[in-house]
């Protein structure tokens with residue numbers, strides 16, 4: 001089978017032997033896979049190891065074979081991959097053996113994936129194959145950040161910078177479905193316009209002075225994933241005593257912030273990452289009920305995955321970039 005790997009520090013499409021499911025494993029014939037920001041950083045983590053690692057965390061397809069002890073899913077069922085491995089219950093933090101699908105565990109940028117039946121779920125009924133292929137990582141991360149960690153309440157105002165992000169686009173839709181007011185930003189006014197269908201209440205351009213632009217708002221919760229470039233500006237618009245959840249740092253991990261202003265403001269800073277299987281089981285009926293779908297940007301064949309990576313790096317996308325096998 002064809003697979004996109006990192007090996008000896010180089011990304012390449014290779015032919016690799018197909019494996020057979022044993023015990024509670026299933027073999028999923030993948031139809032689509034979704035790109036995530038994480039895929040861009042794999043080179044820094046793996047370096048130039050000689051062992052090939054298959055990239056990709058999100059995917060959807062059909063159960064092709066099942067191991068002799070697998071019983072949750074039938075051959076031919078349409079499924080999605082749960083990229084959050086070994087995290088079953090909604091605990092305060094992931095367990096020690098938590099891993100994400102796609103390096104070092106074999107990923108979804110391949111024609112097939114061998115995985116425990118525990119981390120495969122029936123495709124949400126309202127999603128088509130492409131939407132299902134880009135769904136799980138972003139939606140699950142967003143669900144935990146918004147509900148478990150952010151504890152959003154109906155009627156509260158959420159400020160979430162970076163409308164173009166894969167996770168942010170889910171959070172905006174989920175927060176609106178839950179009855180919150182949502183304000184977002186983008187560096188690109190066209191992106192704001194194209195993203196209006198997510199249903200946000202107010203969008204401002206990143207370059208604006210947020211304190212002035214949002215002087216008439218009371219922000220209860222901020223969800224920050226851009227990092228150093230915007231964290232202090234985000235904190236500046238949060239109401240005193242408000243919550244700020246962070247799950248990403250697309251710009252930089254390290255920056256300074258004013259501790260005195262922070263403790264005087266009695267803010268609450270909360271970290272979040274991915275989500276548990278228990279949360280995924282809450283998320284799927286929630287998105288089905290509210291018809292929440294990912295925004296799709298552009299699709300590429302597996303043979304042209306390098307172009308998909310270049311597109312992801314360009315940050316021109318509005319919504320998720322996907323691969324079809």
Ligand SMILES: NC(=O)c1ccc[n+]([C@@H]2O[C@H](COP(=O)([O-])OP(=O)(O)OC[C@H]3O[C@@H](n4cnc5c(N)ncnc54)[C@H](OP(=O)(O)O)[C@@H]3O)[C@@H](O)[C@H]2O)c1
Pocket residue numbers: 036037038137138141161162163164165166167168185186187188191206225226229230247248249250251272273274315
């Ligand atoms: N912890 C986890 O479990 C987890 C899971 C998923 C993602 N993440 C992390 O979360 C972050 C977002 O992920 P994603 O997949 O949603 O990323 P993405 O699709 O790459 O989106 C990044 C967003 O950040 C904004 N942005 C980027 N650079 C900026 C800058 N210099 N100034 C202002 N805005 C900027 C962009 O907004 P505009 O283009 O609209 O301005 C874009 O929408 C990444 O750091 C990713 O690694 C973490």
